[in-house]
Amino acid sequence: MFIDARQLDDGSAIACDVAIIGAGAFGITLARALRGSGRDVVLIESGGLDFEDETQALYEGATDGIAYNLDTARLRYFGGSTNHWGGWCRPIEPEDFEARAWVPHSGWPVSRADLDPYYPRAQEICELGAFDYSVENLARLGPPLGLPGGKIADGFFQFSPPTRFGERYRDDIANAADIRCLLNANVTEIVAAHDAGSIARLDVATLTGKRFTVTAGTYVLAAGGIENARLLLASRSVAPAGLANDRDLVGRYFMEHPIFGPIASWICDAPERIAPYYGSYTALGDAVARGCLSMTPEYMAREGRLNTIFTFTPNDDVRYLPGRPAEDGPIPLETEMLTLLAGVEPGVEHTGKRVYMGCGTEQAPNPDSRVTLADEVDALGMPRTRLAWQITEGDRESLLANVATLAAAMGAWGHARLRRIVPADFAWNDIDMFWAHHHMGTTRMAAQASQGVVDANLKVHGLGNLFIGGSSVWTTGCGATNPTLSIVAFALRLAERLRAGEA
Numbered sequence: 001m002f003i004d005a006r007q008l009d010d011g012s013a014i015a016c017d018v019a020i021i022g023a024g025a026f027g028i029t030l031a032r033a034l035r036g037s038g039r040d041v042v043l044i045e046s047g048g049l050d051f052e053d054e055t056q057a058l059y060e061g062a063t064d065g066i067a068y069n070l071d072t073a074r075l076r077y078f079g080g081s082t083n084h085w086g087g088w089c090r091p092i093e094p095e096d097f098e099a100r101a102w103v104p105h106s107g108w109p110v111s112r113a114d115l116d117p118y119y120p121r122a123q124e125i126c127e128l129g130a131f132d133y134s135v136e137n138l139a140r141l142g143p144p145l146g147l148p149g150g151k152i153a154d155g156f157f158q159f160s161p162p163t164r165f166g167e168r169y170r171d172d173i174a175n176a177a178d179i180r181c182l183l184n185a186n187v188t189e190i191v192a193a194h195d196a197g198s199i200a201r202l203d204v205a206t207l208t209g210k211r212f213t214v215t216a217g218t219y220v221l222a223a224g225g226i227e228n229a230r231l232l233l234a235s236r237s238v239a240p241a242g243l244a245n246d247r248d249l250v251g252r253y254f255m256e257h258p259i260f261g262p263i264a265s266w267i268c269d270a271p272e273r274i275a276p277y278y279g280s281y282t283a284l285g286d287a288v289a290r291g292c293l294s295m296t297p298e299y300m301a302r303e304g305r306l307n308t309i310f311t312f313t314p315n316d317d318v319r320y321l322p323g324r325p326a327e328d329g330p331i332p333l334e335t336e337m338l339t340l341l342a343g344v345e346p347g348v349e350h351t352g353k354r355v356y357m358g359c360g361t362e363q364a365p366n367p368d369s370r371v372t373l374a375d376e377v378d379a380l381g382m383p384r385t386r387l388a389w390q391i392t393e394g395d396r397e398s399l400l401a402n403v404a405t406l407a408a409a410m411g412a413w414g415h416a417r418l419r420r421i422v423p424a425d426f427a428w429n430d431i432d433m434f435w436a437h438h439h440m441g442t443t444r445m446a447a448q449a450s451q452g453v454v455d456a457n458l459k460v461h462g463l464g465n466l467f468i469g470g471s472s473v474w475t476t477g478c479g480a481t482n483p484t485l486s487i488v489a490f491a492l493r494l495a496e497r498l499r500a501g502e503a
């Protein structure tokens with residue numbers, strides 16, 4: 001059921017078995033998966049059922065370094081940022097979980113096998129097709145590129161409608177006898193017990209001035225990849241450095257997926273070969289799919305690179321006479337690219353496809369890229385977020401090397417020529433690029449408390465009854481794999497453990 005917290009009595013004390021902070025992809029999935037478990041769930045959501053300026057303004061903050069709009073990069077009402085997500089989905093690759101000698105701070109304490117049992121159900125929740133991301137499945141759209149050299153892998157995304165969790169699952173929450181969803185309820189502090197070994201209660205406030213508490217046996221923080229860190233750092237009445245922050249890890253290692261659209265253009269004289277990569281919405285069985293290319297694990301290990309995922313936007317057909325641009329033909333640069341294609345006979349007209357290539361790229365975990373608290377406070381008196389996001393020269397070098405590697409593989413293939421259209425010395429804030437709005441790393445997962453904030457089961461190290469959900473627990477950026485499908489899978493995994501009494 002829904003309860004408008006503004007109608008509660010000031011000073012109310014609400015008790016439950018499981019308190020979940022945030023009704024986004026993680027919080028809604030976890031609450032739904034706990035229905036009928038015998039656990040009484042309170043889902044605490046800052047916003048109402050629709051967007052409201054005053055609540056959204058609680059997300060405003062300051063940035064150092066890379067310019068970033070903290071407000072528009074997420075949404076603060078029931079359903080969270082799934083109210084405007086794009087629906088691009090792929091599972092995290094098995095190799096992304098492994099420690100990579102050339103990527104400091106890499107290596108998750110879980111493996112892909114730990115998530116595999118939950119991905120099929122997560123696919124259903126995100127309204128995707130079958131959990132089959134194999135190249136064999138892609139081949140149903142046409143032959144994958146299979147570029148020579150073993151450095152470039154074929155793959156694809158599936159598209160969610162996109163599922164607006166707040167609309168799609170609203171009735172489930174409204175009708176569940178064992179879920180109370182408090183709307184317009186902002187957690188302002190997660191208050192630790194005096195020994196700081198467990199959580200004692202949540203302090204909650206409304207923008208109308210009501211203050212109340214929620215106590216639970218188990219607490220789950222699922223307020224989004226940036227807000228999870230902010231709330232822990234602001235919870236300092238018992239632990240002055242912030243909750244779970246004894247080792248100064250909370251807020252550090254912030255990663256995003258820089259997205260370029262486009263980073264390269266290319267000409268292909270075999271348009272039929274790129275059919276699996278056309279457009280955004282191609283039916284693939286019961287899924288909607290779009291092909292992509294990425295770097296193979298062998299290449300990344302050999303060359304010491306991060307991953308980049310490339311997507312294609314085929315544009316117009318081009319007709320050309322090699323060596324002589326037709327009046328309505330390709331621009332000179334492309335003519336030059338065309339003449340380099342294998343099998344091109346001078347003086348004979350050919351046809352091809354002009355293609356623009358976008359990409360999303362991985363950042364290495366970096367402790368100096370971080371979320372901290374600003375001096376300014378919001379309307380509830382909570383310190384606002386300060387984001388000092390860094391993208392390193394290593395991240396740039398890796399991206400440029402990956403583009404060059406792709407260009408070389410296409411050249412070796414013979415049917416395409418690629419040219420990078422972003423200068424090598426580009427400034428991150430000045431070019432045709434944007435961010436994916438994937439907020440990762442600020443409460444990273446690690447087996448040891450010295451290396452991370454949560455353990456393999458999302459439990460906060462050193463705190464008996466607090467769990468964290470969402471992409472803030474990501475240890476690495478996982479190529480440019482969009483996180484929401486995996487966020488949902490992790491929520492299902494935690495629900496199973498809670499239901500079994502293992503957590």
Ligand SMILES: Cc1cc2nc3c(=O)[nH]c(=O)nc-3n(C[C@H](O)[C@H](O)[C@H](O)COP(=O)(O)OP(=O)(O)OC[C@H]3O[C@@H](n4cnc5c(N)ncnc54)[C@H](O)[C@@H]3O)c2cc1C
Nearest residue numbers: 022024025026046076080081086087088187224470482484
């Ligand atoms: C424009 C855009 C496009 C995107 N496209 C994609 C995509 O194509 N594919 C993909 O995988 N991902 C995409 N994402 C990311 C995706 O939206 C997030 O990964 C996902 O929403 C995260 O789920 P979450 O539950 O962790 O957090 P959120 O969805 O952010 O939910 C957190 C919830 O917590 C609430 N909350 C915050 N603070 C408090 C508090 N103090 N007290 C109580 N409640 C609080 C918020 O109101 C919100 O409802 C996109 C994001 C944006 C912004």
